[in-house]
Amino acid sequence: MGKSDEKYYNFNKSKELFTRATRVIPWGIYGHMTPTLQVPGSYPYYTAEAKGCRYTDIDGNEFIDYMCAYGPMILGHNYGPVEEAAALQRAAANCTNHPAPVMVDLAEYLVGLIPVADWVLFAKNGGDATNYALLVARAHTRRKKVIMVAKHYHGVAPWCTALGHGGITPEDHLNMLQVEWNDLEGFEALVKNHPGEIAAFIAQPYHHVTYGKQEMPAPGYWQGIEKVCRNEGIILISDDVRTGFRLHIGGSNEYFGYKPDLICFCKAIANGHPISVCVGRKELMNAASKVLYTGSFWMSAEPMAASLATLKALQDTDGVEKISRIGTLLMKGLEELGARYGLEIETSGAPGLPFIHFKGDPDLFLQQSFCAEVTRRGSFFHPHHNWFISTAHEEKDIDETLNHAEAALKTLKASLG
């Protein structure tokens, strides 16, 4: 335990509500927000309210938010201009028999913003966009097989969900091939072994996996991949759902210097409003027009207005630069604290999506304890997933978090003897 004057949070109301939930909802809270991926007992389960880079849970505990709803809240919670744009559109028209003009406005804006984009298709979730990208690639190439990087997350469709999860069959993966991250030679070999069969290569811009150290692309990796794809007529799909707009306003591929044929965006594109997009090069627009793809709420206008306001705000405020600067402060601060307390903290990933682990802690026991100790002091650190920085985070927030981290390190140090 820490010093006696330290304030620790309790989560009694969260637990009570969760108990009710387990009676009527599988998992209680399912999917990526399941408490299973955190350290139950030290984490909140339900949100009461949120503003800026902070939120309050139903027990009244306030947190500095380093998950940003797992990415979407790039400008912070309840960002005024975005909420106003959304409210205006909602008051005018949201879900009707037709799209609203804002759909065209947003599409044109995205085509102007994203160097690769010549056209745009809107959906709801990241998985909608990645599934669509595969359909377009197959329609364009008339090929079946797709290469993906092992452990990269592209949603929960059967083609990208590992065997062993309920309902997934080996047949779901029949046309999927896997290669390790940064393995250009392995990619080339796969292509060589399947001549004329590969429709697409889909990957995240860099290796941001749960539980593991984040890995940037090796020098020349993306350029090599792009070259093979061009030579072999393989559609290159960049899954920028998680990373989009935190490395580069025009897509993370611009940051790393490659030009995909299709890019999938979601999460940060509308600061919490539900919308995803797939953008593509003009050469694929004809194939895109042959794919039947739609959903009940995909034309809703409110998220489109929110998206337009979000992207404009990011551009106007140079949000990407701020996120990178603040993220770097946090990463360096944690590294310095770790060194001071003899518990070496290594950081990885882009500053806007940082991840930490402790040296010599391969099973993450220390990391789990540390993140739990920090969280119950008021800074939400996920123990297994990369974190997210928003433009609402300020230096004073980082300072406060580093105080929480220092107290947590003292506690850990004491417990280790």
Place this chain on the structure above:
Amino acid sequence: MENANQDVLARLHLGAMLPLLEDVAQFDDGVREATKNWNLTLQFQLPGGDPATALCFGPAGLKTHRGGVKGPKVTLTFPNARLLNDVFQGRIKKSPRPNLRGLFHLKKLMGLDPVLGKLEYYLRPSADLLQIPETFAFCVRLNLYALAFGIQVLGEHDPEMKPVVSHLPDGVLEIRIAEGPSAHIAVRQGRFIPGRGPAEKANAIMDFDGLETAWALLQGNLDLYAAVGGEKLRIRGNIPLLDGITPLLDQLSLYFS
């Protein structure tokens, strides 16, 4: 059931359930009394001796050997997996004939059925039996060991689990039950080494808050995610190892049901 599944089920009977007779003999006075003067090694197997499990009855009690032993006094070789499964599941009473040396122990073999019946008695206990706290605790322990041994069988022999196992990281998973037993399973490059009791060093830990929660899991009636969120089950360490083993637990429930 297809042949591959029959083979896996036979391996479960011999590799995950039969060895638990050792625990039953320690717990159950009747079994201990019935076998106290049995001085023989009795091996159950399929043709070729794989899979096999040997029961060694001696003055110190019963010891079981998964995988069998060399030169057992009595060998019961089932002609095929289906027959073994039918016998173990009580669908037919026709046990295989013992080898020649076994003929000298026919009387003991005649007494084997009720002894083996105790396995079923504790592995699938009646509701009444579970009302006795000491017996309930034993049933949990027995089923926990069955789970650990069963994970090995499925992990190494179930074709359906191969794609899952191929992605499993190496490490040791320890399963602990508050005020109850523990078991562990080591994974080394696709091989599984289960054991009773705690591990020397665990890479991932499952801590159950008590026998009731553990029993729900062992009966395939626990929403794992809800249990973790509700702090009935605490998981720590190498979560991908635990995640990777979970499908084996689900598959085991199917076989055991």
